[in-house]
Amino acid sequence: MNLGLEGKTALVTGASKGIGRAVATELAREGVKVTIVARDADRLEEAARAIQAETGSEVLAVPGDLTRWEDARRAVEETINAWGRLDVLVNNAGSAPGGCILDLEPHHWDQALQLKFMGYVRATYAALPHMLRQGGGAIVNVIGNDGVKPSYWEVTATAANAADINLTLALADQYGSQGIRVNAVNPGPVNTDRWQTLCEAFARDMGVTPEQANAFAAASIPLGRIAEPHEVAWVVVFLASERASFVNGAIINIDGGQRKAYMELLARQTRGDWKLAI
């Protein structure tokens, strides 16, 4: 299937590694000119060079911090300066610290909402005027299944993700008539650096080891494993493409059908403080 993305332009936030890098790579493979954003300039430059070498598409690295309005605005402006237009925005730079509510400090909440929610607001705010001027565009928000499957050991992500989902639905409603589609994907566990830190938080709060946390996650997923970053990227690229022309306000889980509560059940059983009633 030809996705109809050849010659389009995109901006992907948080794209020096993990899911964002996989999204930028798959977009570039489709012939999209891609701007990538992250804070660590060296790692970002390395990613841009590698994606360009692998795909033959042009990649622009714009170092920036999505907790800053000015950086979000500059990333969009540099994209417009370089490519003349912005067809696709992928909001992906986000991390909300894992942990139960009494294990979290106030700054963890600030950190989670400033990036995972407000970071998406900032980039969208900067991109929308250009998409409106062009007469269309596509925004894809990489959120997370905590937004629809809340878990008390990831309570900041649960809150920030739910806010992102509602933002997605509201903007899809507002801008669909102007040719701008807004959709979201909700990954479950994905094999990235961030997943390792989430396993450590789960292990700390549940009294198990990070290795056990990882194994419990796989066991909670009917497909029997966690996802690889490119499996998220494939869906994001489809949603950004012409082949998703009638998809607007969709929130798609990419979590292998995860039954999240099963992770906690396995941890309790392992600690011996709760017998499974099966």
Ligand SMILES: NC(=O)c1ccc[n+]([C@@H]2O[C@H](COP(=O)([O-])OP(=O)(O)OC[C@H]3O[C@@H](n4cnc5c(N)ncnc54)[C@H](OP(=O)(O)O)[C@@H]3O)[C@@H](O)[C@H]2O)c1
């Ligand atoms: N991995 C999972 O299991 C999982 C599950 C559900 C949802 N998600 C969501 O998927 C997205 C990507 O996660 P990931 O696992 O791929 O994370 P990751 O491997 O840790 O990569 C995060 C990327 O975002 C960048 N970044 C972090 N803070 C930033 C900031 N303030 N401004 C700009 N860029 C920033 C990082 O580079 P710098 O550090 O250099 O800035 C890096 O490029 C996140 O929104 C996450 O919440 C992930």
